Amino acid sequence: MNKTDVLIIGAGPTGLFCAHQLGIIGLSCEIVDNLDKAGGQCIELYPDKPIYDIPAVPECTGEELTNNLLKQIKPFNIKFHLNERVEELKKNQNRWHVKTSAGVEFDVAAIVIAGGVGSFEPRKFPVKECEKFEGNSLFYSIKDKSIFKDKTISIFGGGDSALDWAIELSNASKVNLIHRRDGFSGAEASVQKVKELNKQGKLNLYTKYQMDSVLGDKNIVSVKIKHDEGEIKEIKSDYVLGFFGLIMQLGPILDWGLNIDKKTVQVNTENFETNVSGIFAIGDICSYPGKLKLILSGFHEGALAARGCFKYAKPDEKLRFEFTTTSKAAQERLGIKK
Amino acid sequence: MAKITYHTHDNKTHTIDIQNGLTVMEGAIQNDIPGIDADCGGGMACATCHVYVKEQWLDKLPAKEDGEEDMLDMAFEPKINSRLSCQLIVSDELDGLEVNIPSNQG
Numbered sequence: 001m002n003k004t005d006v007l008i009i010g011a012g013p014t015g016l017f018c019a020h021q022l023g024i025i026g027l028s029c030e031i032v033d034n035l036d037k038a039g040g041q042c043i044e045l046y047p048d049k050p051i052y053d054i055p056a057v058p059e060c061t062g063e064e065l066t067n068n069l070l071k072q073i074k075p076f077n078i079k080f081h082l083n084e085r086v087e088e089l090k091k092n093q094n095r096w097h098v099k100t101s102a103g104v105e106f107d108v109a110a111i112v113i114a115g116g117v118g119s120f121e122p123r124k125f126p127v128k129e130c131e132k133f134e135g136n137s138l139f140y141s142i143k144d145k146s147i148f149k150d151k152t153i154s155i156f157g158g159g160d161s162a163l164d165w166a167i168e169l170s171n172a173s174k175v176n177l178i179h180r181r182d183g184f185s186g187a188e189a190s191v192q193k194v195k196e197l198n199k200q201g202k203l204n205l206y207t208k209y210q211m212d213s214v215l216g217d218k219n220i221v222s223v224k225i226k227h228d229e230g231e232i233k234e235i236k237s238d239y240v241l242g243f244f245g246l247i248m249q250l251g252p253i254l255d256w257g258l259n260i261d262k263k264t265v266q267v268n269t270e271n272f273e274t275n276v277s278g279i280f281a282i283g284d285i286c287s288y289p290g291k292l293k294l295i296l297s298g299f300h301e302g303a304l305a306a307r308g309c310f311k312y313a314k315p316d317e318k319l320r321f322e323f324t325t326t327s328k329a330a331q332e333r334l335g336i337k338k
Numbered sequence: 339m340a341k342i343t344y345h346t347h348d349n350k351t352h353t354i355d356i357q358n359g360l361t362v363m364e365g366a367i368q369n370d371i372p373g374i375d376a377d378c379g380g381g382m383a384c385a386t387c388h389v390y391v392k393e394q395w396l397d398k399l400p401a402k403e404d405g406e407e408d409m410l411d412m413a414f415e416p417k418i419n420s421r422l423s424c425q426l427i428v429s430d431e432l433d434g435l436e437v438n439i440p441s442n443q444g
Contacts, residue, residue, distance in 0.1 A: 041383075045384065049383075185411055
């Protein structure tokens with residue numbers, strides 16, 4: 001059981017800055033995120049795209065912003081729990097018991113949901129029968145590539161994941177790469193490599209095709225793919241892989257008794273607390289009159305939510321407002337030596 | 339101002355006057371038309387505002403910018419007439435535009 005003052009759900013910019021604000025006022029926190037790294041949408045959706053509206057930062061990329069925020073919270077030694085999703089939430093007297101998908105448990109005074117538009121999950125095939133093969137002969141990510149040795153693999157997608165795995169697996173497997181158009185979104189060098197392998201007969205490339213259906217009983221035997229013009233081909237496949245990027249799902253948050261409207265959680269604008277005492281929501285996931293889905297708004301919301309957490313974490317103390325420029329306590333917490 | 343018609347997956351038709359300058363995505367969100375998620379808020383970064391444009395409109399719409407087709411690769415059941423509605427900016431020229439909203443955004 002991890003005991004800390006506040007659990008932050010979501011390691012995007014808003015969650016990271018809220019951790020900073022908690023640190024400044026002397027509260028401890030830990031952060032859970034479903035992705036394998038911090039940064040949220042900034043890292044997952046636009047790591048290289050410039051952002052121009054972070055106050056006092058004329059231009060930075062999503063990755064730079066994330067790295068700077070991580071640097072800013074470094075003095076607080078915050079513990080991250082990545083690749084985990086918060087699953088269960090239980091009130092225990094004045095505290096909350098939280099459990100993640102990896103079975104990690106927390107005992108916290110307050111919870112800050114900074115979950116963006118939800119947790120990132122792989123996008124799936126629209127074809128219904130795919131569900132029954134998922135996890136045995138159909139995958140959206142690869143954990144153990146050795147199972148593909150000497151097998152026939154049909155890979156769907158046109159981004160870097162699809163191209164990289166097609167190239168990699170073509171060494172020891174028979175690979176079909178199926179994509180909906182002639183163009184690819186993946187790196188040009190990988191596209192050239194795939195085309196070369198296709199020419200050499202080391203990989204079969206099918207463009208302007210999409211999945212029509214999967215056939216098989218317990219395991220997949222073949223897939224049918226359909227051309228833009230309607231022609232259908234059946235190709236033998238032991239495994240099917242789909243790489244269509246990630247989509248955000250609200251997930252278990254929906255079951256926590258929060259007021260939810262259009263995939264967002266309603267909060268007050270005084271301290272960004274939800275209808276459930278001790279649970280706060282900040283960033284893209286919260287809604288209130290006038291809400292702007294900007295990173296800068298998330299920073300403001302995080303600063304106020306952090307102060308809102310104080311009375312739950314230290315009910316017998318009073319929080320005094322201080323500036324980091326002059327507060328000895330804040331500077332000590334930041335590890336500043338004079 | 340343009341009249342935009344959204345055909346939703348429940349076989350309902352919503353014809354709405356949308357102000358010039360808004361996107362077809364924003365028009366749907368502001369008028370509570372179901373089926374468009376727009377998770378990223380219009381940044382061409384998520385493919386959850388995917389619509390099918392009525393065939394006769396395909397050539398009349400502004401061409402896809404770099405990146406829109408890449409995002410459509412991720413969309414749920416993309417077709418030839420797929421567009422991201424966050425990239426369709428309403429103007430008088432779009433008066434009468436009809437789009438179908440897919441059954442699912444992901």
